[in-house]
Amino acid sequence: MPANQNNAARRYEKEYKGILSTVFGVRAAFAGALAQIQILDGVQENAKAFSLKTNNTPVVIGTYATGANDGGFGDGSGANSRFGNLTEIKYENTDVEYDYTLAIHEGLDRYTVNNDLAAAIADRLKLQSEAQTRQMNTKIGKFLSDAAGQTEALADFTEEKVKALFNKVSAYYINKEVTAPVAIYLRPELYNAIIDMTANTSAKGSSVSIDNNGLARYKGFALVETPAQYFPSGTIAVFSPDGIVIPFVGISTARTIEATEFDGVKLQAAAKGGTYVLDDNKKAIVKVTGTVV
Incomplete structure (x- = not known):
């Protein structure tokens, strides 16, 4: 963090960028489906994040x-x-737009903060990055659900219905000739239903562990237990190949400015974020709908 030069305004874009990138890398839900997050500081475009060269020639x-x-x-x-x-x-230029915003507005009073001001600012940037990562996880979960090119309904979590679902989705990916590794991100209720299936036995070569409540793969898909709050209502799981979704954030500003209402500084940041996947890759995303009782 830069040394305090007693300036009325201090810039923290690079620090905020570094912390947000690190925290997101550790705490991102749907991590396998995501390419490396793209974070830029000092962005000037108010809508367009970046352009891609795309080709739609069959x-x-x-x-x-x-x-x-x-x-x-x-x-x-x-x-x-x-x-x-x-x-x-x-090839055509395809503009990718931001679709949500992130903001910080906090006050640190030297008289009451009870800590070194620079250390307190660093702590707040880290905590804000964690909170904003959770917010991005929710956005990405909805994005995957909305972008899915195929939807399958699961009536209940009985073993018969779960096996039929996986068999159908497996055939879908084979027929689409998807060669990338595919993971299923699923709510804990569905994950536990798979763990408890009687078909998962060592006699069939299953590596399920009741002690650790773990099962790495089922029917060729990596199983990733994902917090329920990151799925939109009605979606209980998402199948996705690895690395096909690009998350991005553009930081407009991250600064402290001297306050006039109290003896301290205001910590402020404004950023814009979004998520992108090629239209051709949407057919490789399958969402599962259902009701959790």
Whole structure:
């Protein structure tokens, strides 16, 4: 943290960025589904976070023509090219927008804070980063649920229904030819229902541990028990390949300014955040709906 130069305003963008990045890396829910969080300080764009080069040209698989009149051979009445029709490939700029805000507004009075002011500011930035990470977890949970290209309903947590769900989703991923590792982020109630299934036995090669309430994988999917509060209402689980979602935060300001109402400083920060996934990858996200009794 910079040395105090008795300035009326002190900047803390870099410190806030570093703390938020570290805390998010440790406490992020849905961590496997996320690419590394992108955090910028001193952002100037008020809406656009960044641009991506995207391409929506479908893949066309043709056949190589070898007829006597193809490719300009013979009488020239065939196709112009033996490779078939020419498809032009172009990329477009896709702007990614911020979709939520983060803010800090706290006061530290030298007369009452009962701690070194710089140490207190560092503590508050860390605690704020933890709180804002939890807020981002909730945003990411809703984003995954909304972005899912496939929805499956689970009527109840009986073993028969749970096995049928996993079999159906497994077939879905195989048919979609998804080759990336896939994890299921699930509420504790569904996680425990899987742990308690009688089919998970050592005779079938299962590594379930009742002592530690643990099961690493089921039907080829990594199981990640996730706090219920990070799922939107009605969503009880989300299947997602690893690393396909990009979370990002742009820090507009993080500062302390001398207060006139009391003997101390006001700690203020403003940031904008969002989450992004390519449209083509949304079909690789499956959400499970149901009711927890």
